[in-house]
Amino acid sequence: MYALLDLVLIDLHECNHERLLDAEEIREAMLNAAKMMGAEVVVHSFHTFKRWGVSGTVTIAESHLAVHTWPEHNFAAITFETCGKGMDHRKAYKYLIDFFGSRNPKVTHQKRGFVETPAKKEISCKQKSV
């Protein structure tokens, strides 16, 4: 069995409060993280919400990234969902831990989308826009 997707959940506790408020700063950080992991960005969308922080998604050729912040908890939840091999998730989340100034980050790795594939067949999942 082969897993099509890597899922990385990055729960950033005890963040720098100011970093959780500005959608444009967070957009730039998420795009930097996408590049650092080796992803190809397709489109991105970030929003500031009244009182409750920022939400953003980055569609990449290899699936997507997402972020949601809770300034009232000094907390940010980041998700990397990527297909294909060779993505440097660690480089990307280390950068984001630093960006958000999290003093208590929790990172978990999972796999999903288990499919049967022919043995020795090399898998490339990278999407091409039409």
Place this chain on the structure above:
Amino acid sequence: MYALLDLVLIDLHECNHERLLDAEEIREAMLNAAKMMGAEVVVHSFHTFKRWGVSGTVTIAESHLAVHTWPEHNFAAITFETCGKGMDHRKAYKYLIDFFGSRNPKVTHQKRGFVETPAKKEISCKQKSV
């Protein structure tokens, strides 16, 4: 401890191949699913990729939904990430299982974003756009 986020992973195997190809049809289905679960849609973005299917994200006031399809595997991976209580995930994913014609769906539920909260304090996470 209180979990800020529900994470529902919906792996749809053995889908109807034709349902995995059209970004506009999939956009409509994902927006229907968002409404069915009781979410408030903020923005959405869907893309068709050459050969490899469709990717889409729906930012909701309660976090986000995402979908990625692999027509070559007759497979779709859907993610619901929502905060707050009272979201009807089951109604939404049952609709999507039916939409994609999946004969082998796998659904898993997780929680993330554990924070300390005052006892008896009612949590509302719904975001308001500014």
